[in-house]
Amino acid sequence: MSSPYRLHGICGSLRKNSFSSAVLAALADAAGSRAVFDYADIGSVPHFNQDLYVDPLPRSVQRLRDQIAKADGLVIVSSEYNHGIPGTLKNALDWASRPHNGSPLRNKPVLIVTTSPAATGGVRAQHQIRETVISALARPVITPEIVVGQVSAKMVDGKFQDTSVIDFAMVGFAALFADIDRLLALPVATPEATS
Numbered sequence: 001m002s003s004p005y006r007l008h009g010i011c012g013s014l015r016k017n018s019f020s021s022a023v024l025a026a027l028a029d030a031a032g033s034r035a036v037f038d039y040a041d042i043g044s045v046p047h048f049n050q051d052l053y054v055d056p057l058p059r060s061v062q063r064l065r066d067q068i069a070k071a072d073g074l075v076i077v078s079s080e081y082n083h084g085i086p087g088t089l090k091n092a093l094d095w096a097s098r099p100h101n102g103s104p105l106r107n108k109p110v111l112i113v114t115t116s117p118a119a120t121g122g123v124r125a126q127h128q129i130r131e132t133v134i135s136a137l138a139r140p141v142i143t144p145e146i147v148v149g150q151v152s153a154k155m156v157d158g159k160f161q162d163t164s165v166i167d168f169a170m171v172g173f174a175a176l177f178a179d180i181d182r183l184l185a186l187p188v189a190t191p192e193a194t195s
């Protein structure tokens with residue numbers, strides 16, 4: 001594919017100086033001209049309430065869904081809260097997950113990265129994020145798990161700086177790009193929308 005991949009970045013943390021958002025920025029930077037990113041504002045999305053899943057959707061929800069729909073693939077970089085997926089991230093993915101067989105997440109390749117100041121790198125959240133995107137019929141990229149342990153020690157002047165982690169994550173990006181290429185080469189199937 002010659003034009004840059006359109007990637008949608010989702011950070012699982014709302015914290016202003018979030019390590020996860022610094023990692024996402026560093027990965028977007030490392031991807032360079034191969035990708036153009038836009039970013040989710042998951043903090044603006046209301047709590048999921050199926051009563052609100054009607055036309056018109058809340059504006060922030062519609063925006064998130066449109067961003068996901070337009071993207072060739074997603075890059076989720078998230079922290080871990082209490083051994084699991086941050087509630088705000090789960091909430092955003094829930095909003096993007098319907099209708100089940102025709103949602104913006106359906107068939108979307110998703111690269112998942114987790115971070116933590118601890119050595120465990122958010123690996124438990126990583127598994128929960130994977131399960132959630134599989135439930136929404138998205139396609140987590142099959143690549144060695146990208147978990148960024150001791151992330152706080154890898155920050156310099158507010159920027160994430162660790163060449164070996166970034167190089168490792170770029171292997172995941174190559175797998176993401178290959179999945180996107182494979183999917184774009186397939187004939188377009190019309191989804192059967194179900195609730």
Ligand SMILES: Cc1cc2nc3c(=O)[nH]c(=O)nc-3n(C[C@H](O)[C@H](O)[C@H](O)COP(=O)(O)O)c2cc1C
Nearest residue numbers: 013015018019020079080081082083116117118122
């Ligand atoms: C409520 C809460 C629960 C947390 N639980 C975990 C956890 O289960 N595992 C972990 O590695 N870090 C945990 N942490 C620490 C976070 O990884 C840390 O605060 C991190 O900086 C948050 O990500 P961010 O920098 O992207 O905002 C927790 C932090 C908070 C505030």
